[in-house]
Structure formats: C-alpha cells, structure tokens
Amino acid sequence: MADGTRIVDLEAVPENGSYRFTAKDPFANETELILVRCDEDPGVRAWSNTCPHESQSLDVGDGAAIRDDAIVCPRHGSHFDTCSGECDDGPAAGTTLPGVDLAVEDGEIHLADDRYTFLHEGGTDDDEGPGSTSHLSL
Template sequence: MKTRLTSLDEVPERGSWLFTVRQHGADEEYILVRCGDDEHGPVRAFRNVCPHEPQRLDRGNGHGAAMRDGEIICPRHGSSFDTCSGYCDNGDARETTLPDLDVEVEGEDVYLVDDSATFRHDGPKEDDDDMPSSTSHLGF
C-alpha cells in the first residue's frame, strides 16, 4: 500500500524530516533526507537511531539531523552516514548501515511504499523516553 508522507519541498536540503511508523508491533522514528542520485532517488528514509548506541539522529527539536558534506552526523560520537546508502565508514559506528524504509517520489510528493511499516504521523513518536536526545557537545 502506498501512503503519502509529505511533499518533496518539506524535506530540507540539509537536515531531515522526522516521522513515525508502526513496525513490528512498535512505533519507530524514521527520517527523510535528500539523496539525489540515480540509484536511490531524490530522498531516502532511515531509522532515526545510530546503530552503535541508542542515540537519535534527529532530536525532534525542529532543526533536523546534523548534516555535513552529504552525510548524517551522529550527535553523540560524530560518526557519519552517507545520505544515499546509510553506510558509515568512520567513528564508533564504522562498518554499520542505517536501517531503511522504501519510499518513492511521485510528482512533488513522497510516499511510503514499504509493506513492513504503517505511517502513524509526522514528527517524533509520542513515547520517546527510551532514547536520549543527545549526550554530546558536538555542534554543526
């Protein structure tokens, strides 16, 4: 089933658009980020948590995930993830890849097309006490 998430204009060039899905019986946060390559399309959706330790990439404060040079930066340890593949080749999260969801762009809209997830709402999940927002002093 295809579900509209947002318009392509709402996904920032730098940063992320945060949303919540129901997946495997639990609410999970994902982020949409700009990718812009021919293989992956103009946007990708990744789980909003660093695979190294439970740390939100987009802290839900309206600023989106920290980004630098086409990479998502983990605010805890500074590991960076490619916005097209989700792969990290540095820092504490080296050799990991962010879990993703299948999305597609049709016209000016972004749709969730992943059968493993059901769109709940934009923004953070309502019960987000299980993950710290940040424990770092990294700034971008």
C-alpha cells in the first residue's frame, strides 16, 4: 500500500490538461497544486499551480493548457516541461515549478510529500460559499 493520502485515481488526470487540488503547505497556508501526465514513471507529476514569473495560475479551473508535453502559462506563454517542471522559453525561462512528491499504486495517486497535507479537490476558493447569506436584493 502506498504511503500518503489518496488524492485521486490516475485515470482522472486528463491526457492534455491537469487535475487541480488544494493542500496545506509547510507554512500552514492553503496552496493549489496540479497533477499532469508525464511520460516518465510513475506517469504523473504534481506541481505548484503558479507560474514563477508573475504568480499566474496555470490552471484557473478548467485545466492547464498542455502543448508538446509542456504546461503553458496562460499569461505570457512560458512552457514548463510536464516531467521536470523546467522552463526554457518565455519570460519564465530558467525557472522551475516547485514539485510535490507523489506515489502511484494500483491506479491511485497518493500525496507522498511530508511537507503537504491534502485538503480537497479543486482550488482554494472552490469550497467558499456566497459572500453574503442575505436573501435580500436591492
């Protein structure tokens, strides 16, 4: 059995897109992470959902853009290798996405990074309700 909290089944990670989830980081902050397919074992990688160039979310809720085995930043078009997280073009060239350790066993992806605690699928704001509980409209 894999160590770590189960995140999702491997089949839920799209071939050309990402699966977004929220975890608590080493500083007890909620942080968004994305799972993307990778041709190297174990077939998937987890990266921070933030472009290091200007704190742009790579997946804003409908999956990150993937082109030629690279995650594409929607703001400036930098490409991050899905397996290494490295960027070799665009404004983010020379940077690498922060990664998170995973384990895959029997088709299930587990968070295997002691620095992070899985909280829920989706983004940091996905579980927030309306800004007001009032039923009045003006």
